Amino acid sequence: MTLVSTVRADPPAQSHPQCCTATIRVVVPRGTGTVYLAASLPELGPWRPDGITMTGAGQERTARITAPAGTTVEYKFTLGSWQREALTPSGTIPPGYRLRLDRDTVLVHRIAGFKRDPRDYIADWRGSGVLGRLVYWTDVASAFLGPTRHVEIWLPPGYDEARTTRYPVLYMHDGQNLFDPRIANTGVDWGVDEAVVRLTRQRKIPPIIVVGVWSTEARGSEYSPWDDAPDYARFLLEELMPRVNREFRTRTGPANTAVMGSSMGGLLSFYLVTHHPEAFGACGCVSTHFPLSEAVAAQVFRNSTPNGVPDTTPYVVRDIESGLRAPRGARYWFDYGTRGLDSAYAPTHRIVRHWLLGQGLVEGRDFVIRGYHGATHNEASWRARLDDPLTFMFGRLPR
Numbered sequence: 001m002t003l004v005s006t007v008r009a010d011p012p013a014q015s016h017p018q019c020c021t022a023t024i025r026v027v028v029p030r031g032t033g034t035v036y037l038a039a040s041l042p043e044l045g046p047w048r049p050d051g052i053t054m055t056g057a058g059q060e061r062t063a064r065i066t067a068p069a070g071t072t073v074e075y076k077f078t079l080g081s082w083q084r085e086a087l088t089p090s091g092t093i094p095p096g097y098r099l100r101l102d103r104d105t106v107l108v109h110r111i112a113g114f115k116r117d118p119r120d121y122i123a124d125w126r127g128s129g130v131l132g133r134l135v136y137w138t139d140v141a142s143a144f145l146g147p148t149r150h151v152e153i154w155l156p157p158g159y160d161e162a163r164t165t166r167y168p169v170l171y172m173h174d175g176q177n178l179f180d181p182r183i184a185n186t187g188v189d190w191g192v193d194e195a196v197v198r199l200t201r202q203r204k205i206p207p208i209i210v211v212g213v214w215s216t217e218a219r220g221s222e223y224s225p226w227d228d229a230p231d232y233a234r235f236l237l238e239e240l241m242p243r244v245n246r247e248f249r250t251r252t253g254p255a256n257t258a259v260m261g262s263s264m265g266g267l268l269s270f271y272l273v274t275h276h277p278e279a280f281g282a283c284g285c286v287s288t289h290f291p292l293s294e295a296v297a298a299q300v301f302r303n304s305t306p307n308g309v310p311d312t313t314p315y316v317v318r319d320i321e322s323g324l325r326a327p328r329g330a331r332y333w334f335d336y337g338t339r340g341l342d343s344a345y346a347p348t349h350r351i352v353r354h355w356l357l358g359q360g361l362v363e364g365r366d367f368v369i370r371g372y373h374g375a376t377h378n379e380a381s382w383r384a385r386l387d388d389p390l391t392f393m394f395g396r397l398p399r
Contacts, residue, residue, distance in 0.1 A: 019068075019104060020068070020102065020104055021065070022064065022066075022073070023064050023105070024037060024063050024064070024107050024109070025062045025107065026060070026062075026077060026111050027060055027108070027110045029113055032059070032114070033079060034054075035053075035078075035079065035111075036049060036050045037051055037065070037076075038052075038075060040073055040074040040075070041067060042299050042300065043299075045300055049081050049082045049085075050081070052065070054077075068101075070102065072098060073098070073099050075096060075099070076094075077111060079114050083115060083183065084114050086113075088112060091112075091113075092187055095186075097109075119138065121180055121183050122150070127182070128180035128183075128189075130154070130179050130180065130193050132155055132193055132197070133155045134152050134179060135153040135155065136150060136152050136153075137152075137153075138150050142239055144231040144238075144239070149213060149214045149215070151240065152178070152211070153244065153248060156196060156200065156207040157207075159207075165207075165249065166250060166251045167206070168206060168208045168209070168251050168397055169210075169211060169256065169258075170208055170210045170259070171236065171257070171258070171280075172192070172260045172261060172265075173213060173215065173259075173265035173269070174215045174219075174261060177190055177379055179193055179212070188378070188379045188380045190382055190383050190386060191386065192386065193210075196210065199390055204387075204395055204399075205391060205399065206394065206398060209244075209248060209250060215265075223268040224267065224292070224297075225267055225268070225270070225315070230275075232268065236279075237276065237279055254277060254280055254329070256397070258394065259272050259283050259284075260389065261285070262286040262287050262288075262382050263286075263287050263377065264289050264292075266286055266289060266334070267288055267290070267292065270288060273332065274327065274330065277327035277329065281330070282330070282332075282333070282392070282393040283330075284389035284392070285333060285334045285335075286333075286335055286389065287335065287336050287337065287342050287381075288334055288345070288349075289341075289345075290314055290316050291347075291348050292315055293310070293311060293312050293315055294310035294311040294315075295312040298310045316348065316351070320351065324355070330366070331367065331392070332356065332361075333393065334368065335369070335370045335372060335389070336371055336372070337371070337375025338371060338375065339375065339377075340377045341376075342377045346371065368392055372385055
């Protein structure tokens with residue numbers, strides 16, 4: 001996907017009280033369906049893949065975004081989900097486009113194509129270059145959740161040969177981002193297979209099985225401890241985990257089972273260990289979105305409709321003030337970067353740290369809260385530091 005031109009720049013913002021508006025036009029391949037503009041603006045539900053429906057037909061589509069002068073906006077194009085994101089002529093996912101709105105502007109982009117249906121990549125899982133073996137379960141239904149979802153099970157190298165060996169298990173959220181850059185939302189996967197193999201060869205952790213559960217359009221509510229996370233927990237505990245344990249050689253129990261995710265997935269991981277210590281003994285909470293509150297939810301999640309003026313107090317702070325308890329034996333990993341969305345995470349993590357210490361947990365042994373200078377809120381940053389939470393969660397187990 002290439003930027004063709006900046007067609008017009010109107011006079012400076014001072015003469016336009018409502019400045020600034022960017023008119024964004026795209027030229028798409030023939031036969032393309034509905035195209036959407038996803039952007040970083042809060043009023044769009046930041047980075048919703050279906051943020052704005054672009055108007056027009058044929059090969060030309062248009063959308064407009066308006067923000068105060070001086071606002072920097074990042075944006076991308078999709079067919080309605082991150083699994084159908086626009087591609088460059090070389091078939092890769094481009095980084096988000098950045099635009100500083102200093103005046104009314106018209107921009108034109110040319111899109112070479114969009115990501116294929118994820119099933120094409122699933123069928124060709126070896127084409128991802130993954131180490132080990134991937135097993136996919138597609139369209140997994142649940143009695144507790146609405147949308148179906150894909151699930152992948154990663155088996156480490158040597159699994160098929162070591163027929164009597166059993167393995168600890170890591171359950172991870174946003175499974176589409178873990179192993180295959182062709183599927184990953186940003187074109188960069190977490191590199192979970194590389195990290196586990198690397199740490200195993202270094203004898204820092206034992207070989208493990210990784211279960212990646214793909215997210216759905218209901219991600220916001222499903223991953224929120226204050227919305228549908230209890231139902232998501234039932235899906236894991238009563239449906240998915242028993243199936244995994246039946247079909248693969250797993251080591252069970254909380255000492256051998258951990259959970260991990262980023263952003264809202266970090267909140268879900270925190271919830272699962274805190275409220276279901278009988279199943280999960282450790283969590284890796286990466287760039288955890290602890291600032292989530294009624295006010296944030298009302299701004300970000302379109303189906304959030306609080307009564308009256310929404311409370312700005314983070315939900316986790318309200319829970320702590322109401323007497324939230326950390327279960328005995330639970331182990332927590334928290335981290336965040338210093339750039340982008342992560343730059344606002346330090347204050348709530350300090351509150352969580354104080355709570356954990358008050359619960360009698362020992363820092364460094366029972367929990368870690370670590371900042372990563374220069375890291376931001378994306379898969380590339382999470383990939384770069386993945387060795388650390390994996391070592392924390394599994395480094396104590398026999399190797």
